[in-house]
Amino acid sequence: MNTPTTLPTEFIEKVKQILPSDELERFLQVSTQPLKRSIRFNSLKSTQQDMRLVSNRHNWKLEQIPWCPQGAWIEYQHQAPLGNFAEHLTGQFYIQEASSMMPPIALKYAMGAAKLGSVLDMAAAPGSKTTQLAALMNNEGALVANEFSASRIKGLYANLVRCGVTNTALTHYDGRVFGEYLPEAFDAILLDAPCSGEGTFRKDPDAFKNWSQRAVDELSQTQRDLIDSAYKALKPGGKLVYSTCTLNLEENQHVCAYLLQKYPDMAVVNLSELFVGAERSATNEGYLHIWPHHYDSEGFFVAAFSKAEKEMTEKNSFSKPMPAKFPFTKASKKQQQEILQYLAYFGELDISDSSFWLREREVWLFPNKLTELVPLMKFDRIGVKVGEQHKKELRVTHEFAIAYGHQAAQKLDLTAEQAEAFFMGKDLSNSSNYKKGDLVCCYAGVALGLARITGNKLKNKLPRELVRDQGLTFN
Numbered sequence: 001m002n003t004p005t006t007l008p009t010e011f012i013e014k015v016k017q018i019l020p021s022d023e024l025e026r027f028l029q030v031s032t033q034p035l036k037r038s039i040r041f042n043s044l045k046s047t048q049q050d051m052r053l054v055s056n057r058h059n060w061k062l063e064q065i066p067w068c069p070q071g072a073w074i075e076y077q078h079q080a081p082l083g084n085f086a087e088h089l090t091g092q093f094y095i096q097e098a099s100s101m102m103p104p105i106a107l108k109y110a111m112g113a114a115k116l117g118s119v120l121d122m123a124a125a126p127g128s129k130t131t132q133l134a135a136l137m138n139n140e141g142a143l144v145a146n147e148f149s150a151s152r153i154k155g156l157y158a159n160l161v162r163c164g165v166t167n168t169a170l171t172h173y174d175g176r177v178f179g180e181y182l183p184e185a186f187d188a189i190l191l192d193a194p195c196s197g198e199g200t201f202r203k204d205p206d207a208f209k210n211w212s213q214r215a216v217d218e219l220s221q222t223q224r225d226l227i228d229s230a231y232k233a234l235k236p237g238g239k240l241v242y243s244t245c246t247l248n249l250e251e252n253q254h255v256c257a258y259l260l261q262k263y264p265d266m267a268v269v270n271l272s273e274l275f276v277g278a279e280r281s282a283t284n285e286g287y288l289h290i291w292p293h294h295y296d297s298e299g300f301f302v303a304a305f306s307k308a309e310k311e312m313t314e315k316n317s318f319s320k321p322m323p324a325k326f327p328f329t330k331a332s333k334k335q336q337q338e339i340l341q342y343l344a345y346f347g348e349l350d351i352s353d354s355s356f357w358l359r360e361r362e363v364w365l366f367p368n369k370l371t372e373l374v375p376l377m378k379f380d381r382i383g384v385k386v387g388e389q390h391k392k393e394l395r396v397t398h399e400f401a402i403a404y405g406h407q408a409a410q411k412l413d414l415t416a417e418q419a420e421a422f423f424m425g426k427d428l429s430n431s432s433n434y435k436k437g438d439l440v441c442c443y444a445g446v447a448l449g450l451a452r453i454t455g456n457k458l459k460n461k462l463p464r465e466l467v468r469d470q471g472l473t474f475n
């Protein structure tokens with residue numbers, strides 16, 4: 001048998017101890033094959049029907065991913081990378097590895113009929129699962145996306161904006177603090193833990209560069225600390241999903257065993273029926289240990305837990321007042337009405353679960369459920385920045401326009417050529433009947449951004465950092 005040289009011998013020896021011997025050859029074989037590409041349609045921006053049209057237009061061959069209704073393996077002839085397609089730029093799909101779609105689906109499954117009301121994504125960047133969770137929540141409720149690494153926050157934020165996510169607050173903490181800062185605050189928690197990445201080697205040839213047993217052991221300790229914190233931040237009756245993209249027992253089953261032993265009120269939610277064929281990866285405990293050869297994907301591990309209900313005797317900690325230093329004030333009823341009037345060109349805005357908040361000239365839209373958490377922790381960014389007030393005008397931000405613009409009353413549907421020019425930062429001619437103010441430029445029903453009407457011209461208001469000079473694929 002040929003052993004791929006990229007895998008360290010010590011790792012293969014460990015695999016031999018846990019993988020049935022008749023599967024080893026298949027595992028090693030698949031390990032040398034390139035990873036299939038996959039995408040997830042973002043239901044906040046597109047319907048299945050829209051995406052069928054898009055895939056026909058581009059001649060994409062899609063194969064349904066069994067565990068994720070919005071996920072598909074994709075084959076196409078085009079030379080361009082998927083990230084250059086218009087539908088990627090407009091957040092209609094997210095490039096996400098198939099097995100990485102499983103943890104949010106497992107969390108929804110564990111919740112049963114209950115809503116994903118308040119959710120913590122404890123290790124969130126670059127946001128594949130945060131954007132997936134926001135879509136599963138239909139942008140409702142409250143989603144806290146935390147990332148410890150400062151350099152990864154920017155990418156996370158950009159993905160939230162691109163995908164039209166509005167129900168999320170960003171935090172920048174070591175995940176170990178949540179148990180203390182937000183005890184029993186969340187209905188559901190996803191801990192997609194930092195790990196040794198043994199499952200990612202088909203995509204990343206450097207995956208084993210820093211691999212060592214010592215690194216595995218150290219990560220296993222971090223994961224225990226994080227799952228401990230997640231347990232404490234979970235409401236009684238709440239659900240927790242723990243996932244990694246690694247294959248060893250120390251970072252997976254042993255971390256789960258630690259949780260169950262330390263907290264007897266935690267029980268496993270059996271995932272062996274999560275989807276048709278899941279039993280192939282199911283462990284005796286009810287976790288999914290996905291070897292790359294099972295579904296021709298990356299390796300992954302997913303476990304779900306339920307925290308026992310308890311009688312609520314203590315006073316709910318959320319009745320705390322806003323901290324004195326919180327720089328926002330809630331807009332008064334009159335101000336809320338005025339803001340809605342400014343935003344009339346967006347049509348009927350459904351903001352029933354949100355409120356406008358003000359900071360100097362800035363106007364923000366915060367989901368009400370998120371503001372309940374504000375007294376307890378410092379948030380970097382909450383909800384969506386609506387705009388800034390300049391004299392009598394409210395200058396609306398790009399992020400608000402693309403999250404709420406598809407239903408705008410004052411909008412213009414662009415052709416493919418116009419949309420391409422728009423992404424290149426060019427001004428367009430005003431072919432609409434609108435005479436003044438801003439309008440939302442849309443392509444195939446999705447908002448691209450704002451343009452200012454100046455006579456017979458539309459002045460492009462796409463933020464500079466989003467302007468693409470080349471490499472766009474519209475057809």
Ligand SMILES: C[S@@+](CC[C@H](N)C(=O)[O-])C[C@H]1O[C@@H](n2cnc3c(N)ncnc32)[C@H](O)[C@@H]1O
Pocket residue numbers: 100122123124125126127128129130146147148149152173174175176192193194195
């Ligand atoms: C597996 S990645 C998360 C991938 C992400 N959930 C997604 O689907 O796009 C793990 C993340 O945990 C972050 N991280 C590392 N140590 C952490 C800690 N102590 N607390 C919170 N996050 C941490 C890493 O920077 C990394 O972004």
